[in-house]
Amino acid sequence: MFAGLLYLEYKSTVRIVYRHRQSGWFSFLGQSDAAELRQTVQTALAFNFSSLTIQNTSASLQENVNSLAKIRSEAPRGLWGILDLRLAKDYAMMAQLEQANNPVLAASYRQLAKTLLSSLGWREVSDAAMAELADKQLSSRLKI
Amino acid sequence: MTGIIKGICIGVAAIGIVWAGILGNNAAVRDSDTMQSSELMSVSMVASSFARQQFEHADSDHARQAVLFQISLLKQIERVTRDDSHKGEFLHAYTRLAMIEETCR
Numbered sequence: 001m002f003a004g005l006l007y008l009e010y011k012s013t014v015r016i017v018y019r020h021r022q023s024g025w026f027s028f029l030g031q032s033d034a035a036e037l038r039q040t041v042q043t044a045l046a047f048n049f050s051s052l053t054i055q056n057t058s059a060s061l062q063e064n065v066n067s068l069a070k071i072r073s074e075a076p077r078g079l080w081g082i083l084d085l086r087l088a089k090d091y092a093m094m095a096q097l098e099q100a101n102n103p104v105l106a107a108s109y110r111q112l113a114k115t116l117l118s119s120l121g122w123r124e125v126s127d128a129a130m131a132e133l134a135d136k137q138l139s140s141r142l143k144i
Numbered sequence: 145m146t147g148i149i150k151g152i153c154i155g156v157a158a159i160g161i162v163w164a165g166i167l168g169n170n171a172a173v174r175d176s177d178t179m180q181s182s183e184l185m186s187v188s189m190v191a192s193s194f195a196r197q198q199f200e201h202a203d204s205d206h207a208r209q210a211v212l213f214q215i216s217l218l219k220q221i222e223r224v225t226r227d228d229s230h231k232g233e234f235l236h237a238y239t240r241l242a243m244i245e246e247t248c249r
Contacts, residue, residue: 002160006160006161006163006164007164009164009168010165010167010168010171011168012168013165013167013168013169013172014168014171014172015172016172017168017169017172017173018175021172022180025176025180026220029220029224033220037224040187041186041187042183044183044186044187044191045183045186045187047190048186048189048190078217079190081194081206081209081213082190082194085194085197120202120206121198121202121203121205122201122202122203122206123201123202124201
């Protein structure tokens with residue numbers, strides 16, 4: 001029992017000290033810059049974890065889209081473009097996967113991808129370009 | 145005799161509590177430092193990948209914006225890590241920026 005209590009104390013100390021240190025990361029940059037950088041790195045980490053779990057199925061992609069929407073709602077403005085690009089790629093893949101079974105749904109996903117890419121200034125947002133982007137993403141194990 | 149045993153038990157318990165606290169503190173410091181550097185690496189990779197893709201596919205304004213964001217992030221990371229291990233990334237970013245400006249002329 002005593003060993004169990006010591007273990008609990010160990011775990012609580014780790015948690016408390018870690019949280020305390022994490023809240024002070026980058027503090028010498030100044031309060032505002034440090035808070036912004038902390039927010040940025042945590043968003044990027046969440047984004048990376050989210051991207052790592054993507055599989056080539058509509059359900060997985062839809063889940064990632066939902067997860068990205070949540071991440072985006074808390075993300076610093078500077079990262080919105082990065083998240084939008086990932087979203088666009090997910091929609092392009094969803095369009096490609098749905099093309100055979102549900103062309104109407106596929107067209108709506110493709111349109112969402114085009115809108116996002118246009119807002120990012122992409123020069124080529126034709127159907128062919130979307131299909132190429134989707135194929136590249138679908139054939140790549142690591143979705144980046 | 146019972147008093148001595150009690151004293152020993154209390155002493156052992158106190159040593160155990162202090163020891164667990166010290167171990168916990170050391171583990172948290174180590175984890176925090178590791179996480180801080182891996183999160184910085186992660187954000188740097190994300191920004192670099194975005195800047196590259198924007199440079200390849202987007203118009204000059206958006207590409208410039210992405211590269212400038214990457215550069216400002218790299219500067220902050222360099223200040224935090226206090227090393228020059230990001231020289232290569234700076235080189236890529238400034239080269240891209242120069243090419244964008246060249247195209248705009």
